[in-house]
Amino acid sequence: MPSHAKAVIIGGGVVGCSILFHLAKFGWKDVVLLERDELTSGSSWHAAGQIHTISSDPNISRLQSYTIDLYKEIEELSGHSVGLHITGGFYLASNKTWYDYLKRERSKARYMGLNQEFISPKEVAERHPLIDPKHYHAALWDDQDGDLDPSGATYAFAKAAKVHGAQYFTHTPVTGTTQRPDGSWDVVTPRGVINAEHIVNCGGLWAREVGHMQGVNLPVQPMEHHYLITDKIDAVANHPTRLPAGIDYEANIYFRQERQGMLLGTYEPKGTPWKVDGTPWDFGHELLQPDLDRIADRLEMSFERIPAIGEAGIKDMINGPFTFGPDGNPMIGPVPGMKNYWCAVGVMAGFCQGGGVGLTMAEWMIDGEPSIDVWAMDVARFGDFATPDWGTVKSTENYERRFVMTFPNETLPKGRMQKTTALYDRLVAKGARMGQGFGLENALWFADGPEDAHEEPTFERNRSHDYVAREVKAVREAVGGIEVANFAKHEFKGTGARAYLDRVLAGYVPKPGRLTLTPMLTPKGKLYGDLTVACLGEDHFMLFGSGSMQEAHRRWFEKDLPADVTYQNVSDDWHGIALSGPKSRELLQRITREDVSGEAFKFRDLRQAFAGGVPVILNRISFSGELGYEIYCKPQYLLRLAEAIEEAGADLGYRWYGARALMSMRLEKGWGVWTLDFRPDFDAVESGMDVFINWKKDFAGKEAALAAKEAGPGRKLVTMTINVDGIDVSGDEAILKDGKAVGYISSGGYAHHAQASMAMGYVAAEHAAAGTGLQVEILGEMYDAEVLGAPVYDASGANMRA
Ligand SMILES: Cc1cc2nc3c(=O)[nH]c(=O)nc-3n(C[C@H](O)[C@H](O)[C@H](O)COP(=O)(O)OP(=O)(O)OC[C@H]3O[C@@H](n4cnc5c(N)ncnc54)[C@H](O)[C@@H]3O)c2cc1C
Numbered sequence: 001m002p003s004h005a006k007a008v009i010i011g012g013g014v015v016g017c018s019i020l021f022h023l024a025k026f027g028w029k030d031v032v033l034l035e036r037d038e039l040t041s042g043s044s045w046h047a048a049g050q051i052h053t054i055s056s057d058p059n060i061s062r063l064q065s066y067t068i069d070l071y072k073e074i075e076e077l078s079g080h081s082v083g084l085h086i087t088g089g090f091y092l093a094s095n096k097t098w099y100d101y102l103k104r105e106r107s108k109a110r111y112m113g114l115n116q117e118f119i120s121p122k123e124v125a126e127r128h129p130l131i132d133p134k135h136y137h138a139a140l141w142d143d144q145d146g147d148l149d150p151s152g153a154t155y156a157f158a159k160a161a162k163v164h165g166a167q168y169f170t171h172t173p174v175t176g177t178t179q180r181p182d183g184s185w186d187v188v189t190p191r192g193v194i195n196a197e198h199i200v201n202c203g204g205l206w207a208r209e210v211g212h213m214q215g216v217n218l219p220v221q222p223m224e225h226h227y228l229i230t231d232k233i234d235a236v237a238n239h240p241t242r243l244p245a246g247i248d249y250e251a252n253i254y255f256r257q258e259r260q261g262m263l264l265g266t267y268e269p270k271g272t273p274w275k276v277d278g279t280p281w282d283f284g285h286e287l288l289q290p291d292l293d294r295i296a297d298r299l300e301m302s303f304e305r306i307p308a309i310g311e312a313g314i315k316d317m318i319n320g321p322f323t324f325g326p327d328g329n330p331m332i333g334p335v336p337g338m339k340n341y342w343c344a345v346g347v348m349a350g351f352c353q354g355g356g357v358g359l360t361m362a363e364w365m366i367d368g369e370p371s372i373d374v375w376a377m378d379v380a381r382f383g384d385f386a387t388p389d390w391g392t393v394k395s396t397e398n399y400e401r402r403f404v405m406t407f408p409n410e411t412l413p414k415g416r417m418q419k420t421t422a423l424y425d426r427l428v429a430k431g432a433r434m435g436q437g438f439g440l441e442n443a444l445w446f447a448d449g450p451e452d453a454h455e456e457p458t459f460e461r462n463r464s465h466d467y468v469a470r471e472v473k474a475v476r477e478a479v480g481g482i483e484v485a486n487f488a489k490h491e492f493k494g495t496g497a498r499a500y501l502d503r504v505l506a507g508y509v510p511k512p513g514r515l516t517l518t519p520m521l522t523p524k525g526k527l528y529g530d531l532t533v534a535c536l537g538e539d540h541f542m543l544f545g546s547g548s549m550q551e552a553h554r555r556w557f558e559k560d561l562p563a564d565v566t567y568q569n570v571s572d573d574w575h576g577i578a579l580s581g582p583k584s585r586e587l588l589q590r591i592t593r594e595d596v597s598g599e600a601f602k603f604r605d606l607r608q609a610f611a612g613g614v615p616v617i618l619n620r621i622s623f624s625g626e627l628g629y630e631i632y633c634k635p636q637y638l639l640r641l642a643e644a645i646e647e648a649g650a651d652l653g654y655r656w657y658g659a660r661a662l663m664s665m666r667l668e669k670g671w672g673v674w675t676l677d678f679r680p681d682f683d684a685v686e687s688g689m690d691v692f693i694n695w696k697k698d699f700a701g702k703e704a705a706l707a708a709k710e711a712g713p714g715r716k717l718v719t720m721t722i723n724v725d726g727i728d729v730s731g732d733e734a735i736l737k738d739g740k741a742v743g744y745i746s747s748g749g750y751a752h753h754a755q756a757s758m759a760m761g762y763v764a765a766e767h768a769a770a771g772t773g774l775q776v777e778i779l780g781e782m783y784d785a786e787v788l789g790a791p792v793y794d795a796s797g798a799n800m801r802a
Contacts (some may be wrong), residue, residue, distance in 0.1 A: 001169055001174070002032060003195060004194065004196070006198065008194050008198075009032070010177075011202035012154070013041075013154065013204040014350040015345075017033065018358030020158065021157045022359050022361065023362045025164045026365035028436065029164070030427040032196070033168035034490075037171060039168070042203075043322035043323065044350060047322070048353055050245055051147060053144065058732055059374060060398070061087070062514060063356020066356050068355075071084045081152050081156070084153075086144065087244045087256075088752055089142055089246055091247050100779050102140040103780035104199060108734070116142045120139075124431060130307075131246070132306070135305050162594055172189045184340065186514070199341060201341070203494055205279045207706060219387065221274075221396065224271075226319050228318070229316040229481070230312035233260065233312045242257050248305060249405070253305075262308070263546065266302070267399060267402040270400065275321070292317070296795060323348060324395040325348060326386060327398060329376050329377050333378050335375070342365065345379075357385075368522075369522045369524060385439025394414055421440070421575050425655075427656060431452055440484060442485070442659060446656055446657070446658060447464075468750075474655035474657065475579070476581065478581050479579060479649055479656070480579070480580055481578065482580070488545045488547050488549065488550035489569050492540070494714035496564030496565045498538070498541070500562055501543075502697060503698070506700075509541075510535045510604075511535060512535045513605060516533050517533075518531055519689040520684075521699070521701030522685060526683055527687055530546070536608060538625060544616070544630075554569045574617070574632045574635075575632070577645060578622065580622050580727070584629060587648050587649045589651055590648040591645065593708050597800060603621070614632050618631055619631075623666055624665040626799055626800060660663060664753075665751055665752075667758045667760070668754050669793060677747050685713045687717045715743060716768035719787070721756045730748070730761045733777050734776075735774050736774065741766045743767070745776060746760050746762060769787065773786055774787065
């Protein structure tokens, strides 16, 4: 065993082996994988081995497609069979709702270039004679789906990595990880210590325990999971070709051919977390006691739909644990708050996703950033709210919902009230329907009271529609207030703070008392932030940005912070309320002694002052497009501030509003939102964020941004109106021109003041001109859309600057 390595990977399941392979393939030869037992000794050996491309996140789908394509390469390189069968597969819709869901998937596939098409129930039965077609409306067929041998695939990754120069050692448990002052790691094993620049936690079932060696809490949870294998079925044995794989969402089953029989698995409605207090180190190639009762209902339904399975004997019943994360997606990347500590854990579909996870991790470790936006897998999307208990609750919920649809207007019930502000009870009593973001409850919209605050999950315009219209009207005509605790706040102090921010931010850094908007770019010129910068003093700045990105931004800022700058993520230290509307100035003036007249307190001014009798930071800025103010205060003052606002606003038509109204109003201004319209998939020119760049200075990503500017954008972010009734886009729909996909929807909804269905999306640059007629596919129907040249509300910005 070597004493030094560039990187040590802990864990020889499919994920660790794939990362080892990709690091070595891309040039890091000095990499080592350590496995406590034999390779595949966690969940990898007993997987069902089914592979498919569908995922709720388009970039994860892309990586799943990459993963499946990779198997041939590693098989050839390693000489080790992966037992791959690309049979094609279908997703079966047995009711209208699932058919609608699949139409959305089909729409995504159009612009992602995936080969998916609808087939009729009759065609389903032709391709898979065991299926009774009468239960189905249609099926979405994907050419790329199939199955493989999980053990073979894991070994093929490891052996292919060896061909590229990497090493792996089995029966070498890592018992400790300690960091040296230079940031490198001593990885301790009974066979000696390896000093490594980077370590990667790929502990799978033991991810939590490996994390604990370094005080890292990963909110993942192993879950028990069953599948069965039947005896020989003649219709399978005699079929001329291998039968396709399939998923039936309503029955909650997946199935595929296994030798001359069938394999069928299901996610039961009540999940069973396994070893909540920790995975024992002596757990090895063992299985758990099957419990047929837990899956009896599901089996009954599946026997109706695939009768031959019900008639065949059960040869084998597998109950094995595998690890889930709180939202079902993997947790990968550099762990915030740590140096050179990486993880790739909670990968619950390792054989669909392992290749893509390996690719992404290798790009991230070697190049400093992945080539596509992997926010949906980034470990930084969870913060300290994601405690072990919360992780178990949410991971269990996610297991249970593996094949259960989540609608665009749906908020999931488990793990709620993890973080609340002082206004929670007050707003709920007023009828707030709450959502959760980065663990924190925030109001989505306001009903007429707590009993009225409900809605049914739907793809169509939902019950909140008229209530949101009421909130928008209040803001556009009078004054409304929304909580802003869920915005991130990052504080920088020190003599070097201005110079540091000038370097990491592409835009202007303001003078004391002023605010600016700026993009932040990666070295490759991709968007990595869309931030409001407040200068509280020559050496004191506060940045406001996406709440969900706060840990990712912390990781970014802490990476190369100079000695003369101190930084803190102070998001939880500053709560507050944003006032918006033509009467917001009058309201604010009633609760502060400051002169907030238009002459004394201009657009993009800020003050440290008192309002509502409490100390505040007052920012004159608004995301609704109206005259507006963000009032930030310490959490202990929030209730007092809210009371003062309600009291002062009573005769001005003051109304609380929620995130849905805000999202509607910003559409009317054509303003993008982080994680939807602005993401590292795009550069500043494509997204239009280049208008905020200060090209006269040096800044991170300038070279790449300039090159992109000179080359001209291949695609552009546009705002559109859509000619549609009763339904709006919810994201990821295809945009078409003359029947050909030319882009996709990044966000949208109903613009209540303009009374129009609107959307934002990226389209090929030649279709981005104002007035261009396009089509948008919503639930399988094509609707006409028109690219706008200016915001539909207050195009000159006069109201906001009033
Ligand atoms: C019943 C069942 C059916 C499944 N079906 C499918 C399917 O059809 N398709 C699909 O894509 N996925 C499926 N999965 C999920 C799949 O098995 C997992 O996603 C995958 O195995 C995760 O791989 P991993 O490498 O992250 O973790 P693991 O396989 O758990 O590997 C972790 C490895 O790390 C090692 N390790 C841990 N701690 C240490 C240490 N301190 N030192 C050294 N080594 C250590 C362990 O020994 C282990 O080998 C299924 C899982 C189960 C249980």
